[in-house]
Amino acid sequence: MCCGKYGELHVDHVKPRSLYPKLALKLTNLQILCRACNMGKSNRFNDDWRPKDWKTRLRVFLNIKAPRE
Template sequence: MMDLQRILIPVTLYISSMAVMFYIFFFVILSSTKLTAEEVAMRFSKHNVAVNACVSYGDVKSWKFLRSKILEIQGDKCLCCGKKEVSMHIDHIKPKSRYPHLEFMIDNLQVLCPSCNKKKSYTQETDYRRSNHLISLVREVKENKLLQRRYVYSMDVLEQLAEKRFTLEMKRKDYPQTLPIS
């Protein structure tokens, strides 16, 4: 009988303490964290407002750096029409809405004037860069340790793209205004 009491008392205490913990967890903690539909909608709308309000290019310092490098490599004239505007746009070749992981990739950016950028928006992905821009880009990525540290590049893909573009330019004297990306 004594052995049975030694076992029953701790088991009873254990079970009753577990019951108290479950009660506290389910009826006190969980009930206090339940949200009504209005609260969920309010929290979700706050999140959307915050996301839409943030700078779309991440932090301003990174964007300014990338912008200056693109203007240095590609020049300050529109790659589509050749115009030079006061404020040139830096365009994402593959749209950041569909390819958010490419937003800060220097090889996804090109210089366009505001009107060409507006015409290009919501149409096909168009790359206006010439082979010399791509070759300069490959050189810049190889030499610039900051770019190598902050962004991951496939040098083979960049070099193949530059070579493909250069070959097309050499074959055709009447170089097409646009080239397909792939």
């Protein structure tokens, strides 16, 4: 999360769905923000506040094996 606060959490679109409707339901375009940060961000920014290891965390959460490199 951007500010690190907890409370009412929102699912945010990294790339705003109003500008990128095809990405609206893509897991790779979603992040969790507190209400204040999400409302402040609105649809003006493409700010990505996910942790650097978010892809690994998502794979673990979804129980998906990492692709071979």
